[in-house]
Amino acid sequence: MPFAKRTVEPQRLCRRQPAASVLEESWGAEPPPPRDPPPEEPGTASEGAEAAGGGEREAAAVLMVLDLCSVSNVALSRILRQLSDVARHACTLFQEVEADIQGTHRRVRALHGRIAGLQGAVRGLDPKQEAVRLMKLS
Template sequence: MPFAKRLVEPRLLCRRQPCDEEAPPVDDLVSVSNVALSRTLRQLSDLAKHACSVFQELEDELAATGLRVRGLHGKITGLQQGCTELDPKQEAVREYTLLFSF
Protein backbone atom coordinates (compact mmCIF):
# COMPACT_ATOMS: atom_id res chain seq x y z
CA MET A 1 0.00 0.00 0.00
CA PRO A 2 1.61 3.28 -1.05
CA PHE A 3 1.94 6.12 1.38
CA ALA A 4 0.26 9.42 0.59
CA LYS A 5 2.79 12.16 -0.13
CA ARG A 6 0.27 14.89 -0.77
CA LEU A 7 -3.16 15.70 0.48
CA VAL A 8 -5.40 17.91 -1.61
CA GLU A 9 -8.62 18.99 0.04
CA PRO A 10 -11.14 21.52 -1.20
CA ARG A 11 -11.50 24.67 0.81
CA LEU A 12 -14.67 26.58 1.42
CA LEU A 13 -14.95 29.08 -1.40
CA CYS A 14 -17.64 31.50 -0.34
CA ARG A 15 -17.45 31.32 3.43
CA ARG A 16 -16.63 34.63 5.04
CA GLN A 17 -15.36 35.63 8.41
CA PRO A 18 -18.01 37.15 10.65
CA CYS A 19 -18.38 40.80 9.75
CA ASP A 20 -17.54 43.50 12.22
CA GLU A 21 -20.33 45.72 13.39
CA GLU A 22 -18.61 48.74 11.83
CA ALA A 23 -17.86 47.22 8.42
CA PRO A 24 -20.66 47.10 5.85
CA PRO A 25 -21.79 43.54 5.02
CA VAL A 26 -20.80 42.14 1.67
CA ASP A 27 -24.17 41.41 0.15
CA ASP A 28 -23.41 42.51 -3.34
CA LEU A 29 -23.64 39.47 -5.63
CA VAL A 30 -20.80 40.72 -7.82
CA SER A 31 -18.48 41.00 -4.82
CA VAL A 32 -19.35 37.51 -3.62
CA SER A 33 -18.85 36.02 -7.08
CA ASN A 34 -15.49 37.81 -7.44
CA VAL A 35 -14.33 36.43 -4.09
CA ALA A 36 -15.46 32.92 -5.07
CA LEU A 37 -13.72 33.21 -8.43
CA SER A 38 -10.45 34.42 -6.92
CA ARG A 39 -10.48 31.64 -4.31
CA THR A 40 -11.23 29.07 -7.00
CA LEU A 41 -8.29 30.31 -9.03
CA ARG A 42 -6.06 30.08 -5.95
CA GLN A 43 -7.13 26.46 -5.40
CA LEU A 44 -6.49 25.63 -9.04
CA SER A 45 -3.05 27.19 -8.70
CA ASP A 46 -2.29 25.02 -5.67
CA LEU A 47 -3.50 21.95 -7.54
CA ALA A 48 -1.29 22.85 -10.51
CA LYS A 49 1.72 23.11 -8.17
CA HIS A 50 0.99 19.62 -6.83
CA ALA A 51 0.62 18.27 -10.38
CA CYS A 52 3.92 19.90 -11.35
CA SER A 53 5.73 18.27 -8.44
CA VAL A 54 4.17 14.88 -9.27
CA PHE A 55 5.36 15.14 -12.87
CA GLN A 56 8.81 16.30 -11.73
CA GLU A 57 9.14 13.24 -9.46
CA LEU A 58 7.95 11.03 -12.30
CA GLU A 59 10.52 12.55 -14.65
CA ASP A 60 13.31 12.01 -12.08
CA GLU A 61 12.32 8.38 -11.57
CA LEU A 62 12.16 7.78 -15.32
CA ALA A 63 15.60 9.34 -15.78
CA ALA A 64 17.05 7.12 -13.03
CA THR A 65 15.41 4.06 -14.59
CA GLY A 66 16.82 5.04 -17.98
CA LEU A 67 20.33 5.21 -16.52
CA ARG A 68 19.91 1.77 -14.97
CA VAL A 69 18.61 0.34 -18.25
CA ARG A 70 21.57 1.82 -20.15
CA GLY A 71 23.96 0.23 -17.65
CA LEU A 72 22.25 -3.14 -17.98
CA HIS A 73 22.29 -2.83 -21.76
CA GLY A 74 26.04 -2.23 -21.67
CA LYS A 75 26.57 -5.29 -19.47
CA ILE A 76 24.42 -7.46 -21.74
CA THR A 77 26.27 -6.24 -24.82
CA GLY A 78 29.59 -7.11 -23.18
CA LEU A 79 28.32 -10.59 -22.31
CA GLN A 80 27.06 -11.13 -25.85
CA GLN A 81 30.41 -10.15 -27.30
CA GLY A 82 32.19 -12.43 -24.84
CA CYS A 83 29.91 -15.33 -25.71
CA THR A 84 30.38 -14.91 -29.44
CA GLU A 85 34.16 -14.93 -29.01
CA LEU A 86 34.09 -18.28 -27.19
CA ASP A 87 34.60 -21.39 -29.25
CA PRO A 88 32.62 -24.28 -27.79
CA LYS A 89 35.01 -26.83 -29.29
CA GLN A 90 38.04 -25.34 -27.54
CA GLU A 91 36.48 -24.58 -24.17
CA ALA A 92 36.13 -27.41 -21.68
CA VAL A 93 32.65 -27.76 -20.24
CA ARG A 94 32.11 -29.89 -17.16
CA GLU A 95 29.04 -31.99 -16.72
CA TYR A 96 26.87 -31.25 -13.70
CA THR A 97 24.61 -34.25 -13.86
CA LEU A 98 25.67 -35.37 -10.39
CA LEU A 99 24.70 -32.10 -8.79
CA PHE A 100 21.28 -31.85 -10.35
CA SER A 101 19.46 -35.14 -10.25
CA PHE A 102 15.92 -34.92 -11.52
Protein backbone atom coordinates in the same frame (compact mmCIF):
# COMPACT_ATOMS: atom_id res chain seq x y z
CA MET B 1 1.54 0.65 -0.08
CA PRO B 2 2.73 4.13 -1.00
CA PHE B 3 2.54 6.89 1.54
CA ALA B 4 0.62 10.05 0.76
CA LYS B 5 2.96 12.98 0.18
CA ARG B 6 0.30 15.59 -0.45
CA THR B 7 -3.34 15.99 0.39
CA VAL B 8 -5.44 18.34 -1.67
CA GLU B 9 -8.85 19.25 -0.35
CA PRO B 10 -11.25 21.93 -1.53
CA GLN B 11 -11.41 24.89 0.82
CA ARG B 12 -14.32 27.11 1.69
CA LEU B 13 -15.08 29.21 -1.35
CA CYS B 14 -17.99 31.42 -0.35
CA ARG B 15 -17.83 31.56 3.42
CA ARG B 16 -17.57 35.02 4.87
CA GLN B 17 -16.83 36.32 8.32
CA PRO B 18 -19.78 37.70 10.26
CA ALA B 19 -20.17 41.45 9.94
CA ALA B 20 -19.57 41.98 13.68
CA SER B 21 -16.18 40.28 13.60
CA VAL B 22 -15.16 42.25 10.50
CA LEU B 23 -16.10 45.49 12.26
CA GLU B 24 -14.19 44.47 15.38
CA GLU B 25 -11.09 43.67 13.36
CA SER B 26 -11.15 46.88 11.37
CA TRP B 27 -12.40 49.38 13.97
CA GLY B 28 -11.48 47.81 17.29
CA ALA B 29 -14.10 47.22 19.97
CA GLU B 30 -16.45 50.05 18.94
CA PRO B 31 -18.14 50.23 15.54
CA PRO B 32 -17.93 53.57 13.72
CA PRO B 33 -20.71 56.08 14.34
CA PRO B 34 -23.56 55.95 11.79
CA ARG B 35 -23.64 58.59 9.09
CA ASP B 36 -26.28 61.26 9.19
CA PRO B 37 -28.74 61.09 6.30
CA PRO B 38 -28.52 64.01 3.86
CA PRO B 39 -30.94 66.86 4.61
CA GLU B 40 -34.14 66.76 2.63
CA GLU B 41 -35.05 69.61 0.36
CA PRO B 42 -38.20 71.52 1.23
CA GLY B 43 -41.23 70.55 -0.81
CA THR B 44 -40.10 67.01 -1.52
CA ALA B 45 -41.02 65.46 1.83
CA SER B 46 -44.45 64.28 0.66
CA GLU B 47 -43.05 62.90 -2.59
CA GLY B 48 -40.23 61.19 -0.69
CA ALA B 49 -42.66 59.52 1.70
CA GLU B 50 -44.61 58.03 -1.19
CA ALA B 51 -41.52 56.82 -3.05
CA ALA B 52 -39.66 55.63 0.06
CA GLY B 53 -41.13 52.13 -0.13
CA GLY B 54 -40.09 51.67 -3.76
CA GLY B 55 -36.74 53.38 -3.26
CA GLU B 56 -35.84 51.14 -0.34
CA ARG B 57 -36.69 48.07 -2.38
CA GLU B 58 -34.56 49.27 -5.28
CA ALA B 59 -31.70 50.08 -2.92
CA ALA B 60 -31.98 46.63 -1.31
CA ALA B 61 -32.00 45.01 -4.76
CA VAL B 62 -28.92 47.00 -5.80
CA LEU B 63 -27.13 46.06 -2.57
CA MET B 64 -28.06 42.42 -3.05
CA VAL B 65 -26.74 42.46 -6.63
CA LEU B 66 -23.54 44.15 -5.47
CA ASP B 67 -23.23 41.62 -2.66
CA LEU B 68 -23.80 38.72 -5.08
CA CYS B 69 -21.19 40.17 -7.42
CA SER B 70 -18.67 40.48 -4.61
CA VAL B 71 -19.42 36.94 -3.41
CA SER B 72 -19.02 35.56 -6.92
CA ASN B 73 -15.79 37.52 -7.43
CA VAL B 74 -14.40 36.23 -4.14
CA ALA B 75 -15.44 32.68 -5.00
CA LEU B 76 -13.84 32.90 -8.45
CA SER B 77 -10.61 34.31 -7.05
CA ARG B 78 -10.46 31.53 -4.44
CA ILE B 79 -11.15 28.92 -7.13
CA LEU B 80 -8.30 30.34 -9.22
CA ARG B 81 -6.00 30.26 -6.19
CA GLN B 82 -6.90 26.63 -5.50
CA LEU B 83 -6.40 25.71 -9.15
CA SER B 84 -2.96 27.31 -9.08
CA ASP B 85 -2.12 25.26 -5.97
CA VAL B 86 -3.28 22.08 -7.70
CA ALA B 87 -1.23 23.01 -10.78
CA ARG B 88 1.83 23.55 -8.59
CA HIS B 89 1.33 20.13 -6.98
CA ALA B 90 0.90 18.56 -10.43
CA CYS B 91 4.11 20.23 -11.61
CA THR B 92 6.09 18.83 -8.67
CA LEU B 93 4.56 15.39 -9.24
CA PHE B 94 5.59 15.43 -12.89
CA GLN B 95 9.09 16.56 -11.91
CA GLU B 96 9.36 13.62 -9.50
CA VAL B 97 8.09 11.20 -12.16
CA GLU B 98 10.58 12.65 -14.65
CA ALA B 99 13.45 12.18 -12.17
CA ASP B 100 12.36 8.56 -11.55
CA ILE B 101 12.18 7.87 -15.29
CA GLN B 102 15.63 9.37 -15.84
CA GLY B 103 17.06 7.20 -13.04
CA THR B 104 15.44 4.12 -14.54
CA HIS B 105 16.81 5.06 -17.98
CA ARG B 106 20.35 5.32 -16.57
CA ARG B 107 20.03 1.90 -14.93
CA VAL B 108 18.67 0.33 -18.13
CA ARG B 109 21.54 1.84 -20.15
CA ALA B 110 24.06 0.43 -17.67
CA LEU B 111 22.43 -3.03 -17.85
CA HIS B 112 22.35 -2.83 -21.64
CA GLY B 113 26.09 -2.10 -21.65
CA ARG B 114 26.79 -5.04 -19.36
CA ILE B 115 24.67 -7.37 -21.51
CA ALA B 116 26.48 -6.18 -24.66
CA GLY B 117 29.82 -6.92 -22.94
CA LEU B 118 28.65 -10.41 -21.95
CA GLN B 119 27.42 -11.09 -25.49
CA GLY B 120 30.83 -10.13 -26.85
CA ALA B 121 32.55 -12.41 -24.35
CA VAL B 122 30.25 -15.34 -25.17
CA ARG B 123 30.76 -14.89 -28.91
CA GLY B 124 34.50 -15.06 -28.38
CA LEU B 125 34.26 -18.52 -26.80
CA ASP B 126 34.58 -21.57 -29.00
CA PRO B 127 32.20 -24.31 -27.82
CA LYS B 128 34.31 -27.05 -29.43
CA GLN B 129 37.44 -25.97 -27.63
CA GLU B 130 35.95 -25.76 -24.19
CA ALA B 131 35.37 -29.08 -22.49
CA VAL B 132 32.04 -29.39 -20.77
CA ARG B 133 31.72 -32.02 -18.10
CA LEU B 134 28.62 -34.15 -18.22
CA MET B 135 28.09 -33.87 -14.48
CA LYS B 136 27.43 -30.15 -14.76
CA LEU B 137 24.67 -30.63 -17.31
CA SER B 138 22.35 -32.59 -15.09
